[in-house]
Amino acid sequence: MGRVAALVCLLLAFPGTALAQAVKVAVSIHPLALLVQEVGGDRVTVTTLLKPGVSPHGFEPSPAQVRGLSGADLFVSVGAGLDPWAERMATAVRKGRPHLILAGHVPLRGAADEPDHGEGAGHDHAEGDPHFWLDPVLVRDQVVPALAVALTQVAPGHGAEFARRAGELATRLSGLNDEIARALxxxxxxxxxxxxxxxxxxxxxxxxxxxxxxxxxxxxxxxxxxxxxxxxxxxxxxxxxxxxxxxxxxxxxxxxxxxxxxxxxxxxxxxxxxxxxxxxxxxxxxxxxxxxxxxxxx
Ligand SMILES: [Zn+2]
CATH class of the missing domain: 3.40.50.1980 (Nitrogenase molybdenum iron protein domain)
Incomplete structure (x- = not known):
């Protein structure tokens, strides 16, 4: 009894640390970090693997980045050939730990037209066009719900908060879509x-x-x-x-x-x-x- 009481006192004294350890999320590209942060709020800390100014197509992570990925509670990547290095990293150091590949949750377009010369494309075009995050409606309807579910799976205690934040983000994305449609x-x-x-x-x-x-x-x-x-x-x-x-x-x-x-x-x-x-x-x-x-x- 004494030990339980002491633990309760400890938790009450340090509510921000002992009870609310932030969920560590790693993402392949910056736009995913922005979206994860909006859904996760201050419950998550996000790390982006792709460095600024570098194209995701053909990127190779450093050994330190590959090792660092093992510490994340959740890994989120695009898939469909955009960031094949992300899938190789997950295979190397995560061994079945949570990895959300967003392309699996989105109806993909066929790949862009390609010239008939050469092989060894940066994309695996059999999988379709991976650039779906540039459509706010697909982000609202497919990406944001998938992020909320994945975050809830690794931090079930915050599921209601993730769902609420996802709903608010969806509303903002509807407004953004209207705004872009009017501008164009x-x-x-x-x-x-x-x-x-x-x-x-x-x-x-x-x-x-x-x-x-x-x-x-x-x-x-x-x-x-x-x-x-x-x-x-x-x-x-x-x-x-x-x-x-x-x-x-x-x-x-x-x-x-x-x-x-x-x-x-x-x-x-x-x-x-x-x-x-x-x-x-x-x-x-x-x-x-x-x-x-x-x-x-x-
Ligand atoms: Zn691209």
Whole structure:
């Protein structure tokens, strides 16, 4: 009895530490960290494996990162070939511990068109297009509920809180979707050339037309023949712009844009922590929406 009383006293004295140990979550890319933090609130601490300014396509984690992953209570990755390194890491050091692969919870689009040269693509295209986090409606309806369930499985005592926060986030995402739809409505059918092609979900959601992709195999410089096909497609569709991304060398995009007198506009699938695009999921999507307005506007 004495020991139980002493334990109760200890727990009452240190409620913030002994009772409410934060859930440690590791994620593969920054947008997932933003979403996990919104669903988990101060019950979670989140670590992102992909460093700022680096593309997830073709990334290789350091041995220290691989070891560090073993300490996380939950690991969240995108899947569908976006972050195959995440799955290799989980296999190496987590051995069946909780790992949420979001692609398994989302109806995936077919992969983007690919040139008929070479093999060894960065994506495993058989799995479909992994860039679903750039559609706020898919995030609201598929990603956020999956995050709430996974967090509840590792911290059942906080399930009601995760469900409440997920519901509030869903409401904010509905507002964000309305806001983006209004901003892009004047550009319905607007044609653009993407760099590595993460905008197919976004384009479908908001009625835009991704006519071609400069570098369909991320990180591999496209052939001259492919670039000519992109230019032809851009001219035929009346595309106004080529989108570039901070994680990739833009040289090929400038070459293509020069051929059809398109403007070059920066978009970002990941967001940079510490900058406007990386502050929150909504900030990331607003940054990209503004870029599309600039790309498609007069
Ligand atoms: Zn991508």
């Amino acid at each position: 409505a004047p550009f319905a059918g607007g044609a653009f050339v993407a760099f590595h092609g993460p905008w197919a979900y976004f384009a479908e959601r908001y009625g835009l037309n991704q006519v071609a992709v400069v570098e369909p195999i991320p990180g591999r410089e496209p052939s001259a023949r492919w670039m000519m096909q992109v230019v032809t497609a851009a001219r035929r569709a009346g595309a106004r712009a080529v989108l570039i991304e901070p994680q990739f060398n833009p040289r090929a995009a400038y070459t293509v844009a020069g051929q059809f007198h398109g403007r070059v506009v920066t978009v970002d699938e990941i967001g940079m922590p510490g900058t406007v695009s990386g502050a929150s999921y909504a900030a990331l999507m607003r940054f990209n929406t503004a870029a599309f307005v600039e790309a498609l506007g007069p």
